[in-house]
Amino acid sequence: MSLQIKSLGLDGVLEIVPQKFEDDRGSFSETWNAQLLSECGVTLDFVQDNHSHSIATGVLRGLHYQLPPYAQDKLVRVVKGSIFDVAVDIRRGSPSFAHWTALRVSAAKWNQVLIPKGFAHGFLTLEPDTEVVYKVTNPYSASHSRAIRFDDPDIGIIWPMNASTFQLSDNDRMAQSLDTAEVFDMCSEAQV
Numbered sequence: 783m784s785l786q787i788k789s790l791g792l793d794g795v796l797e798i799v800p801q802k803f804e805d806d807r808g809s810f811s812e813t814w815n816a817q818l819l820s821e822c823g824v825t826l827d828f829v830q831d832n833h834s835h836s837i838a839t840g841v842l843r844g845l846h847y848q849l850p851p852y853a854q855d856k857l858v859r860v861v862k863g864s865i866f867d868v869a870v871d872i873r874r875g876s877p878s879f880a881h882w883t884a885l886r887v888s889a890a891k892w893n894q895v896l897i898p899k900g901f902a903h904g905f906l907t908l909e910p911d912t913e914v915v916y917k918v919t920n921p922y923s924a925s926h927s928r929a930i931r932f933d934d935p936d937i938g939i940i941w942p943m944n945a946s947t948f949q950l951s952d953n954d955r956m957a958q959s960l961d962t963a964e965v966f967d968m969c970s971e972a973q974v
Contacts, residue, residue: 785815787822790883793876794898795869796824797885798857802892811892813859814917824896826855828917836863836907836914842941842948844904845870845930845957849964852923853899856916863912864888865905866942870930872960873900875968880960882939887914900966902930906941906948928964929957936960 786799798819802811812818819825834843845868848854858867870882885895886908897903905914930937933945937960941948 785818785822787824790869790885790895792869792871792878792881792883792901794896795883795901796896798824798894798896799892800894813894814857826857826919828855828857828919830918830921832916832918834914834916836912837910838949839907839910839912840943840947840949841907841912842904842932842950842954844868844954845902845932846904847872847902847928847930848920848923848926849928850899850926850966852920852926853966854918854920855899856897856903856918857894858887858897858903858905858914858916859894860887860889861913861915862889863907863909864890865907865912865914867895867905868903868939869895869897870902870904870937870939870960871900872902872930872963872965873968874965876900879968880937882937884939900968904932906943908942929954930960930963931957934959 788797871878
């Protein structure tokens with residue numbers, strides 16, 4: 783088995799494309815292989831799998847993260863449909879603090895995105911009936927869960943659709959701006 787790994791320009795944010803074998807019966811792929819990824823420098827212990835289903839195009843989920851000690855690395859992939867996936871560096875003291883990167887992730891492309899601790903994460907569905915699955919390195923903790931506004935001008939994400947059409951949860955609609963949010967301290971991985 784082999785895979786392709788490409789940096790997305792921010793420290794540790796990676797596109798990963800597993801090998802996929804196809805024949806007249808269908809296809810097979812190892813979507814996570816700890817040994818193979820370890821040989822490429824990615825060593826993570828995932829403890830939980832999440833599955834998100836969005837009915838409509840334009841559903842926006844994010845920008846989410848958890849504070850230490852429940853901070854999460856995430857490995858995100860799409861099993862049906864496609865998304866515009868965004869990672870934002872929220873590590874104060876990082877040279878790329880408040881910078882963002884994005885990737886179209888889709889079932890057709892068979893790609894994944896790895897988002898490390900210290901990054902806020904969100905995605906926008908680009909097709910109806912989109913299903914996203916992702917692995918995390920810490921379980922969900924409501925008391926450590928935070929959200930930053932998807933339209934924060936200090937971040938300046940350029941979304942591929944008009945924001946007035948987005949469907950958001952109440953939590954995401956009421957999210958804080960980056961300048962008032964609890965985020966990560968680059969030196970200690972503690973919140974500030």
